[in-house]
Amino acid sequence: MTLATITPLSADPAGMRHRIVFSKPVLSETSPWNGPGDREQIAEVWAGLLDASAKERSDADQRSNSEEIRFFIRFRDDLGDADRVDHDGRSFDLLTLHDPDGLKSWLIVSARRVLGGG
DSSP states (O other): OOOOOOOOOOOOGGGOOEEEEEEEEEEOTTSGGGOEEEEEEEEEEEEEEEEEEEEEEEETTEEEEEEEEEEEEEOOSOOTTOOEEEETTEEEEEEEEEOSSSSSSEEEEEEEEEBTBO
């Protein structure tokens, strides 16, 4: 059996010049259908921008636009309840958080925003 070599992510902390905020929904008895009534901030961190892209999709005469963004941040283990990332006045739905090399040094954050929403 051959072992695969994992190269550690090489990230420059000087590139971490964006402030992003992770938040989660707060469920309350007074909100309709016991849905999220408010949001609770989990963490505000410095992040480096890895990638930003926009997509347009057209199906059955309906169009949708979305913006995807990826950041790297220092590793944290307290973001499990997060479902939203706020950056530069815009809200993104959190897609994934993953440790790229398993060394618990960095996290890659992937998020998507449907244009016209949040």
